[in-house]
Amino acid sequence: xxxxxxxxVLIAFVTIYSFVRSEKRQRxxxxxAQARHFxxxxxxxxxxxxxxxxxxxxxxxxxxxxxRMFLQTIAKTARRSD
Numbered sequence: 001x002x003x004x005x006x007x008x009v010l011i012a013f014v015t016i017y018s019f020v021r022s023e024k025r026q027r028x029x030x031x032x033a034q035a036r037h038f039x040x041x042x043x044x045x046x047x048x049x050x051x052x053x054x055x056x057x058x059x060x061x062x063x064x065x066x067x068r069m070f071l072q073t074i075a076k077t078a079r080r081s082d
Contacts, residue, residue, distance in 0.1 A: 038044050063071070
């Protein structure tokens with residue numbers, strides 16, 4: 001009777017140990033696959049800084065006609081409410 005209990009405990013221990021070990025291996029394999037993907041995928045490769053197009057020169061144009069009418073309307077309503 002004693003050896004049966006020892007056998008049951010030993011089988012349960014070995015089963016739990018092998019389960020934990022295989023889960024750890026599976027987790028390491030998944031992390032390795034993810035690291036391999038990020039290391040080799042074209043989307044994550046280093047890109048050297050290329051030539052940057054120069055910003056267009058600022059040319060002051062003044063107000064557009066729509067902006068001018070808007071500001072004149074605001075000025076008229078401000079004079080009326082005073």
